[in-house]
Amino acid sequence: MAKTHTPEEVEAARQLVAQADAAAATERKAAVLATLKPFTDAGLGSTPEGGAVAALISAMRANYATLGEIDPSLPNLVFSTAQVLQTLDDRVRSLSAMNAATPQP
Numbered sequence: 001m002a003k004t005h006t007p008e009e010v011e012a013a014r015q016l017v018a019q020a021d022a023a024a025a026t027e028r029k030a031a032v033l034a035t036l037k038p039f040t041d042a043g044l045g046s047t048p049e050g051g052a053v054a055a056l057i058s059a060m061r062a063n064y065a066t067l068g069e070i071d072p073s074l075p076n077l078v079f080s081t082a083q084v085l086q087t088l089d090d091r092v093r094s095l096s097a098m099n100a101a102t103p104q105p
Contacts, residue, residue, distance in 0.1 A: 029099040036096055045092035053089050057082050 005013075039045065043052040060082040067074035 026101075029101070032095060032099040036092055036099075039092050040096060044089050045096045046089070047093075053085065057086050057089070060085075 036045070046053055060078050064075045064078040064082065067078055
């Protein structure tokens with residue numbers, strides 16, 4: 001026959017589960033940030049308005065058409081690369097923010 005637990009025992013078990021979940025979430029976040037570190041160190045995930053990657057994307061978008069005078073295939077390549085780089089930069093920034101350490105109350 002199954003033992004009936006007191007409300008205090010149930011609450012203590014819930015606390016243990018909550019603590020274990022919090023510890024696991026902290027470990028997952030740390031692992032994600034460690035994986036992203038080489039990318040953030042290279043400048044990906046900087047603020048949308050600043051940083052070297054944002055400056056590069058801006059320069060690529062502003063000047064891609066003029067490269068056609070040098071090589072007709074370059075404008076398409078630069079324009080396509082800027083879109084992919086912008087998406088990657090946004091994604092790294094988003095993942096970094098989602099996995100940032102949560103301030104303790």
